[in-house]
Amino acid sequence: MRRTATATAAVLALLACTAPHAGAAPLLTRDPVSVIYDHDHALHLLNNGATDDELQYRTGVLAGSAWAFFRGTSPLYYRDLGELAPSAYATAAGDVWITGDAHLENTGADRGADNTEQFAITDTDDAWRGSWTWELRREAVSIVLAERANGRSASQITTDLNTFVAEYAQWIGKFHGNDEELSWRLTSGNTSDLVKQLIADSHSDKRADLLSKWTTVSGSTRTFKSDSKLQAVSATTRADVVNAVAAYRSTAGAPLSASQAVVKDVRRRLDAGTGSLGRYRWYALIEGDTSSTSDDRILEIKQQVDPAPKQLAPSATTLTGGQRSALALRWLANQSDPLAGWASVGQVPVLVKEKSPFAEDLAIGDLTSSATWDDTVRDVARLLAAAHSRADKDIAGTGVTYSADAAIDGAITSVPGLQSETRTFATSYADQVTTDWQAYVTAKNNGRPLF
Structure with a gap:
């Protein structure tokens, strides 16, 4: 969001000089730099070095702040969960569908499939079947960081963590015994503060603004702009993307017609995201509903790899590639992007979604008051509770044959106990993240290979 750039920059500047709390000891003895190197080197090999420019850019992003480091290292988090003591409230590892990369900035406002603006989960690249406690803990760590x-006190952080856990448990209980999670969502009528403003901003957004940002019109032809973030592709890659778009159409929730999906231009998108840096990402400019250039659409086509939680539950589902992440988006978020689907660009499995003109991401720099924090952690907790409750026996194809909300509600035998356990884990692991980030910065400054 353009309006939050200054505030976010200030927050990240503060975060960059934040040290672990006095007396905090590392929780784990593994070398975090080696774990991240192994993950990123695998991408280097998988893509035959073709995305090394993105991997190099990623090293700078991860070194920028503890927050960015946490956002971009979900495989490290799940590796660590396999060594740390599990939650006393955890059920089986493959119990529910989770987003896999829960953190505050993976939520935002957008226009839903029914043209109503809503606040929702925005990223399912790491979606997998796993324990709901993995996700609750990861979101709690993001709140602490x-x-x-933002300079909030330990007591304020404790209050917000307690609120987050209590709200999650309350809404799991509300969804238990009914199907309300299938239709429930956050809109302007049941939100306030920052989330309500994001929804209002989404409502005001226009397709013309997104097209103006990334494209230009000459005569009756629209093409992508010459931009440092948009790299020209070879004729072979263009043909592969065109073929992928044609194949993808039948996989979308609301498939485009052949005329709507005519590809007008293709570019490789650079320097987008954090955890996905190092993967291929393409933009395809397509015709849209009419031959007018005013309703052209941009499809975002993103390479998919094994999700981070898979290492803890390798056989939880057989879904792979873009199909896994596209179906998870439909299951976890009500009225999600109807154009989400999957295909392969050459041999590269991809998730295909519309680059939405109406997207307004939550940015941590916007969380500027206790009231805003309170409302936001409540809304994020509700999103997770609804997501975990939705993708079960009530939706065909999930592979979950029972009521997820009933299983979770039954597992939460003590809300105060879950609050205490989550606070302890989140504050301690946030210390670990900061220690790991500092080790990564040192390795980068010393010229150690990072991918």
Whole structure:
């Protein structure tokens, strides 16, 4: 969001100089730099070095702040969960569908499939079947890191963590015994503060603004702009993307017609995201509903790899590639992007979604008051509770044959106990993240290979 750039920059500047709390000891003895190197080197090999420019850019992003480091290292988090003590409230590892990369900035406002603006989960690249406690803990760690960056006190962080856990448990209980999670969502009528503003901003957004940002019109032809973030592709890659778009159409929730999906231009998108840096990402400019250039659409086509939680539950589902992440988006978020689907660009499995003109991402720099924090952690907790409750026996194809909300509700035998356990884990692991980030910065400054 353009309006939050200054605030976010200030938060990240503060975060960059934040040290672990006094007396905090590392939780784990593994070398975090080696774990990240192994993950990123695998991408280097998988893509035959073709995305090394993105991997190099990624090293700078991860070194920029503890917050960015946490955002971009979900495989490290799940590796660590396999060594740390599990939650006393955890059920089986493959119990529910989770987003896999829960953190505050993976939520935002957008126009839903029914043209109503809503606040929702925005990223399912790491979606997998796993324990709901993995996700609750990861979101709680993100709250701690973001609040420390904002200079909030330990007591304020404790209050917000307690609120987050209690709200999650309350809404799991609300969804238990009915099907309300299938239709429930956050809109302007049941939100306030920052989330309500994001929804209002989404409502005001126009397709013309997104097209103006990335494309230009000459005569009756629209093409992508010459931009440092948009790299020209070879004729072979263009043909592969065109073929992928044609194949993808039948996989979308609301498939485009052949005329709507005519590809007008293709570019490789650079320097987008954090955890996905190092993967291929393409933009395809397509015709849209009419031959007018005013309703052209941009499809975002993103390479998919094994999700981070898979290492803890390798056989939880047989879904792979873009199909896994596209179906998870439909299951976890009500009224999600109807154009989400999957294909392969050459041999590269991809998730295909519309680059939405109406997207307004949550940015931690916007969380500027206790009231805003309180409302936001409540809304994020509700999103997770609804997501975990939705993708079960009530939706065909999930592979979950029972009520997920009933299983979770039954597992939460003590809300105060879950609050205490989550607080302890989140604050301790946030210390670990900061220690790991500092080790990564040192390795980068010393010229150690990072991918």
